[in-house]
Amino acid sequence: MAPRSKKTVDATSSxxxxxxxxxxxxxxxxxxxxxxxxxxxxxxxxxxxVLKLAKKLNYQPNHLAAAxxxxxxxxxxxxxxxIEGRFFATVVHGIETAASKAGFNVIICQSSEDVxxxxxxxxxxxxxxxxxxxxxxxxxxxxxxxxxKVRKRGIPLVFFDRVLESDTVNAVVLNDYDGGYQVxxxxxxxxxxxxxxxxxxxxxxxxxxxxQGYLDALESYQLPPDEQLIIYSDMTLEDxxxxxxxxxxLPDGGVDAVFSAGDTAxxxxxxxxxxxxxxxxxxxxxxxxxxxxxxxxTEPMLTSVDQRCEEMGxxxxxxxxxxxxxxxxxxxLQRQVILQPRLFIRESxxxxxxSLDTVAKQANGISC
Amino acid sequence: MAPRSKKTVDATSSxxxxxxxxxxxxxxxxxxxxxxxxxxxxxxxxxxxVLKLAKKLNYQPNHLAAAxxxxxxxxxxxxxxxIEGRFFATVVHGIETAASKAGFNVIICQSSEDVxxxxxxxxxxxxxxxxxxxxxxxxxxxxxxxxxKVRKRGIPLVFFDRVLESDTVNAVVLNDYDGGYQVxxxxxxxxxxxxxxxxxxxxxxxxxxxxQGYLDALESYQLPPDEQLIIYSDMTLEDxxxxxxxxxxLPDGGVDAVFSAGDTAxxxxxxxxxxxxxxxxxxxxxxxxxxxxxxxxTEPMLTSVDQRCEEMGxxxxxxxxxxxxxxxxxxxLQRQVILQPRLFIRESxxxxxxSLDTVAKQANGISC
DNA sequence: TTGTACGCGTTATCAG
DNA sequence: CTGATAACGCGTACAA
Numbered sequence: 086m087a088p089r090s091k092k093t094v095d096a097t098s099s100x101x102x103x104x105x106x107x108x109x110x111x112x113x114x115x116x117x118x119x120x121x122x123x124x125x126x127x128x129x130x131x132x133x134x135v136l137k138l139a140k141k142l143n144y145q146p147n148h149l150a151a152a153x154x155x156x157x158x159x160x161x162x163x164x165x166x167x168i169e170g171r172f173f174a175t176v177v178h179g180i181e182t183a184a185s186k187a188g189f190n191v192i193i194c195q196s197s198e199d200v201x202x203x204x205x206x207x208x209x210x211x212x213x214x215x216x217x218x219x220x221x222x223x224x225x226x227x228x229x230x231x232x233x234k235v236r237k238r239g240i241p242l243v244f245f246d247r248v249l250e251s252d253t254v255n256a257v258v259l260n261d262y263d264g265g266y267q268v269x270x271x272x273x274x275x276x277x278x279x280x281x282x283x284x285x286x287x288x289x290x291x292x293x294x295x296x297q298g299y300l301d302a303l304e305s306y307q308l309p310p311d312e313q314l315i316i317y318s319d320m321t322l323e324d325x326x327x328x329x330x331x332x333x334x335l336p337d338g339g340v341d342a343v344f345s346a347g348d349t350a351x352x353x354x355x356x357x358x359x360x361x362x363x364x365x366x367x368x369x370x371x372x373x374x375x376x377x378x379x380x381x382x383t384e385p386m387l388t389s390v391d392q393r394c395e396e397m398g399x400x401x402x403x404x405x406x407x408x409x410x411x412x413x414x415x416x417x418l419q420r421q422v423i424l425q426p427r428l429f430i431r432e433s434x435x436x437x438x439x440s441l442d443t444v445a446k447q448a449n450g451i452s453c
Numbered sequence: 454m455a456p457r458s459k460k461t462v463d464a465t466s467s468x469x470x471x472x473x474x475x476x477x478x479x480x481x482x483x484x485x486x487x488x489x490x491x492x493x494x495x496x497x498x499x500x501x502x503v504l505k506l507a508k509k510l511n512y513q514p515n516h517l518a519a520a521x522x523x524x525x526x527x528x529x530x531x532x533x534x535x536i537e538g539r540f541f542a543t544v545v546h547g548i549e550t551a552a553s554k555a556g557f558n559v560i561i562c563q564s565s566e567d568v569x570x571x572x573x574x575x576x577x578x579x580x581x582x583x584x585x586x587x588x589x590x591x592x593x594x595x596x597x598x599x600x601x602k603v604r605k606r607g608i609p610l611v612f613f614d615r616v617l618e619s620d621t622v623n624a625v626v627l628n629d630y631d632g633g634y635q636v637x638x639x640x641x642x643x644x645x646x647x648x649x650x651x652x653x654x655x656x657x658x659x660x661x662x663x664x665q666g667y668l669d670a671l672e673s674y675q676l677p678p679d680e681q682l683i684i685y686s687d688m689t690l691e692d693x694x695x696x697x698x699x700x701x702x703l704p705d706g707g708v709d710a711v712f713s714a715g716d717t718a719x720x721x722x723x724x725x726x727x728x729x730x731x732x733x734x735x736x737x738x739x740x741x742x743x744x745x746x747x748x749x750x751t752e753p754m755l756t757s758v759d760q761r762c763e764e765m766g767x768x769x770x771x772x773x774x775x776x777x778x779x780x781x782x783x784x785x786l787q788r789q790v791i792l793q794p795r796l797f798i799r800e801s802x803x804x805x806x807x808s809l810d811t812v813a814k815q816a817n818g819i820s821c
Numbered sequence: 822t823t824g825t826a827c828g829c830g831t832t833a834t835c836a837g
Numbered sequence: 838c839t840g841a842t843a844a845c846g847c848g849t850a851c852a853a
Contacts (some may be wrong), residue, residue, distance in 0.1 A: 098605050100579075102830055113840045118832060126838055143602065148580045149521045150830035153845050158517065160560075160581075168549065174542035181536065181563055190560050190581055192528075195549055211468075212516045213528075213558055234511065237466050352750065379747045382720065470846055481824045486848060494822060518846035521829050 101144045109138060121146065152214060161405065162210035164194045164203060164220040166247075171377060172394050173221070176245065179398020180219060187406055189216065196223040204231040217241035217405045222248065224289065229254075241408035245401045246392075250290050255408060257400045257422040261291045264390040264426035265298025268344050268372045271388070271428060273306050275436040277342035277370055281314040281332045283325060283350045295346045295374060314340060318350070325353025333361065341369060342434070348373035348380055348389055355383060355433070371433040385432030393424045400424065469512045477506060489514065520582060529773065530578035532562045532571060532588040534615075539745055540762055541589070544613065547766020548587060555774055557584065564591040572599040585609035585773045590616065592657065597622075609776035613769045614760075618658050623776060625768045625790040629659045632758040632794035633666025636712050636740045639756070639796060641674050643804040645710035645738055649682040649700045651693060651718045663714045663742060682708060686718070693721025701729065709737060710802070716741035716748055716757055723751060723801070739801040753800030761792045768792065 103117045110117075112131065119127040120135035138144075152158035161184050165173045181191045192213060196203035203223045210218055211234060218235055222244065229252050235242050244256040272280050282299050285292030300310050316331055318324035325345065333339045345351035351373035358365050365371055365385055373380060376391035400422045407420065471485045478485075480499065487495040488503035506512075520526035529552050533541045549559045560581060564571035571591045578586055579602060586603055590612065597617060603610050612624040640648050650667050653660030668678050684699055686692035693713065701707045713719035719741035726733050733739055733753055741748060744759035768790045775788065 100606060104830075114831080115833095115840055115842095116838095119839085122832085128838060131839090145576065145579050145602075147521075147582060147830050149517050149526065149582045150845090151832070153515075153517045153521055153829090153847095154831045154833085156845070167546065168536075169539070169543045169546040171537070171539075175537045177561070178535065178537040178563070181561055185562070185577075190562070190577060192558050193545070193549055193561050194553070194558070195546070208513070209553075209558060211513050214515060214517045234513075238468060379750050382747050382750060384752060472846075482847080483824060483849080484822090487823090490848085496822060499822085515846050518829090519848075521831090521845090522847050522849090524829070 100147070101142045102147070103144075106135065106138055106142070106144060109142075110134060156214075158214045158216055159189050160192055160213060160215045161189045161402070162192045162194065162206075162213065162215040162218045164196055164206045164210070164218065166196050166198045166221060166223050168193065168195055172246075172375060172392060175394035176221075176398040176401075179395035180402055181398075183399045183402035187402065189402075198224045200226045200231075207231050207235065211235065211238070211240075215240070217243070217409060219243045219245060219401045219405060221246045224286065227288070241405050243401050243404050243408070245397055246291065248290055253419045255404055255420050257397055257404060257424065258290070259392050259397065259424050259426055261294035261426070262298040262301075264374060264392075264428070265295035265344070265346070266302045267298075267426070267428045268374070268388070268390055269299045269302035270305070271430065272342045272344060272370055272372060272434060273302065273308075275342070275366075275370060275434060277436065278306075278308065279311075279314065279338075279340045279342070281316065281340040281343040283320065283328050283343065283345035283347070283354070284315050284317050285320045285346045287317070292346050299344055320345070320347035320350040322349050322353040322356075325350030326357045327353075329354035329357040333357075333363070339369075342366075343369065343371055345371070345373045348375045348377040348387065351387060351389075352379065352383065355387065366433050366436055370436060376427075376429055380429070380431065383433075388431045388434035389429050391427040391429055393426065396424055468515070469510045470515070471512075474503065474506055474510065474512060477510075478502060524582075526582045526584055527557050528560055528581060528583045529557045529770070530560045530562065530574075530581065530583040530586045532564055532574045532578070532586065534564050534566045534589060534591050536561065536563055540614075540743060540760060543762035544589075544766040544769075547763035548770055549766075551767045551770035555770065557770075566592040568594045568599075575599050575603065579603065579606070579608075583608070585611070585777060587611045587613060587769045587773060589614045592654065595656070609773050611769050611772050611776070613765055614659065616658055621787045623772055623788045625765055625772060625792065626658070627760050627765065627792050627794055629662035629794070630666040630669075632742060632760075632796070633663035633712070633714070634670045635666070635794070635796045636742070636756070636758055637667045637670035638673070639798065640710045640712060640738055640740060640802060641670065641676075643710070643734075643738060643802060645804065646674075646676065647679075647682065647706075647708045647710070649684065649708040649711040651688065651696050651711065651713035651715070651722070652683055652685050653688045653714045655685070660714050667712055688713070688715040688718040690717050690721040690724075693718030694725045695721075697722035697725040701725075701731070707737075710734075711737065711739055713739070713741045716743045716745040716755065719755060719757075720747065720751065723755065734801050734804055738804060744795075744797055748797070748799065751801075756799045756802035757797055759795040759797055761794065764792055 103114050106117045107114045116131060117135055120132045148159060163180055168174060168177060184191050194206040196206055200223055203226060217240055232242060244254050246258060248256045248258060284296045287293050303310060316328040318328055343354055351371050355365060355371055358369055363369055372388040374390045376389040380387035380389045404420055404422060471482050474485045475482045484499060485503055488500040516527060531548055536542060536545060552559050562574040564574055568591055571594060585608055600610060612622050614626060616624045616626060652664045655661050671678060684696040686696055711722055719739050723733060723739055726737055731737055740756040742758045744757040748755035748757045772788055772790060
């Protein structure tokens with residue numbers, strides 16, 4: 086029976102509360118509260134005394150208690166399909182940076198591309214009493230039912246990147262249409278006329294819009310759409326390889342360019358072309374979408390469309406702050422922020438005049 | 454004076470509380486509380502009635518209130534230098550997945566490699582009353598002072614990847630030493646004898662250990678260390694290029710291999726070698742560290758050491774849960790989890806016998 | 822098995 | 838300018 090030391094060394098000192106400060110100074114808690122929250126009706130002398138003691142005793146405000154009382158926390162909930170991967174990681178970076186600048190903390194949730202999980206995430210965030218929710222939809226989300234409660238509670242809700250266009254929502258999106266248009270125009274200007282397209286799942290706004298941009302660019306050159314040249318897939322590396330194989334096997338000589346709605350797939354295409362000794366960009370020009378880091382590493386380097394990931398995160402937070410500002414009366418005020426994509430032209434799409442200085446300038450522009 | 458509609462349509466219905474349920478059913482709040490928290494002393498009949506109504510009225514528990522009451526929230530705070538970039542993004546993915554499985558939410562903070570910011574992050578998380586803190590130190594953190602409060606409060610604190618070895622802390626780290634040792638041994642087995650090393654900032658445990666593994670592997674082959682062959686830098690792409698230039702310029706014929714403590718730098722080296730028409734791996738073999746996605750894309754593909762990012766996140770959460778379990782009495786119980794790295798051998802380091810099937814098997818192993 | 826009453830730490834309302 | 842008091846929503850000794 087070794088006598089256990091009474092005054093145990095790891096005494097976990099309980100945190101200091103406003104009541105402690107009040108007792109110590111012989112004033113009321115109200116005074117403490119006012120001093121700390123910089124209220125106007127407070128004597129500068131007492132205020133200093135309070136702040137002094139707070140510093141000395143290492144007072145930590147309890148956000149939970151404040152939130153409970155005010156019915157308003159300083160937490161923002163974020164729901165993304167997954168966090169690893171450059172796009173969402175960078176968006177989240179933008180969100181966290183902007184949010185913390187505005188005094189908010191960020192709770193992160195992953196839906197794993199699963200509606201059921203997304204539903205749970207919403208519940209959890211509501212239970213956590215978040216001040217707002219920013220969400221990029223899972224791949225197979227088809228309706229807004231699970232977001233109705235959020236709206237009912239008057240909690241600001243902002244969608245980004247992946248949204249359902251069917252409904253009126255606050256959203257920050259990239260102008261995917263323009264991205265598809267720009268890149269296709271670029272390929273046309275390089276002299277390409279049989280341009281293939283790797284298209285993603287069409288129920289997602291982003292892939293639908295990129296495809297439409299592609300089609301409209303063709304039309305601006307009086308080129309009729311050719312469904313043979315559009316390959317639909319989930320845009321994985323293997324999908325890209327297989328899609329490229331299909332295009333090469335077309336009866337009338339294949340294509341002289343491909344615009345892929347994703348970089349991963351275009352990488353697969355590039356690998357296939359190299360294995361088949363098809364010269365890129367001389368015989369087939371390539372362009373992708375997302376401006377992934379590896380596009381500046383491949384040989385040749387890949388032309389791609391930058392999605393402004395970080396700006397998207399910042400914009401989402403800004404939009405949330407606006408909505409939070411005008412609580413209630415903006416419930417019907419639908420705000421849309423549309424970011425302009427940026428085309429990064431690299432070797433894989435330069436046919437005739439290399440215009441090398443332009444390339445050099447932009448080649449390393451992995452800004453996002 | 455347009456008369457404002459009294460029954461405004463966007464009536465943000467206030468959330469249902471336990472009191473509401475109690476009133477509705479004509480029972481006390483205690484009963485409600487017990488029914489919802491699955492307490493033992495509760496009639497199965499009343500329990501069902503409560504749960505029924507809760508579902509019907511869409512009751513959302515208020516975690517804030519519960520946390521305030523219990524002095525224990527269901528939040529885990531995570532501090533990383535930055536979130537974008539594969540390593541931390543994937544670790545955070547692992548953390549969030551494991552945490553949510555255990556019923557915890559994750560608050561994410563970025564220190565931006567800045568101690569001052571890290572200090573602020575700690576304060577914020579304490580104010581948010583998190584149940585624990587997981588942290589990977591900023592590059593220029595040299596002491597633990599700002600973590601003392603965390604310890605004082607008895608809040609579980611777990612470090613991962615970047616730690617200060619000077620102190621006794623709970624930590625999850627990669628066996629960087631072994632990673633450096635393995636990869637250097639591999640280069641030696643390929644016949645290389647003048648192996649250069651790109652070393653990172655030596656005050657960081659990870660870079661110091663990788664370097665030591667390199668040195669010990671050399672010694673196991675009776676090769677004396679040669680400080681000329683070790684280039685110190687911040688391991689950026691440009692650093693890699695410049696470091697490679699320096700090694701090539703050495704008087705006695707340069708090197709026949711390089712082990713870089715980071716993939717980005719080894720990529721710079723590869724680019725430089727290609728521009729100088731030095732054959733990789735025939736004239737100079739290359740190996741990096743981190744198993745970045747691009748290592749499987751370059752030509753030749755780059756040999757690298759995988760850091761088990763996702764496992765690291767999971768392990769950090771597991772460790773936190775253990776500590777949270779045994780509150781208090783484990784304050785001095787120091788736990789260390791050391792993950793074993795995995796070497797991915799690719800083309801850039803294969804000299805003599807290609808043993809191609811081995812390569813093929815591992816080439817795409819971007820598991821992390 | 823159920824109900825009563827109090828407290829977690831903070832802020833807002835009302836008197837002085 | 839300051840203080841007493843009530844509430845926010847929930848959990849839990851204690852009593853019934």
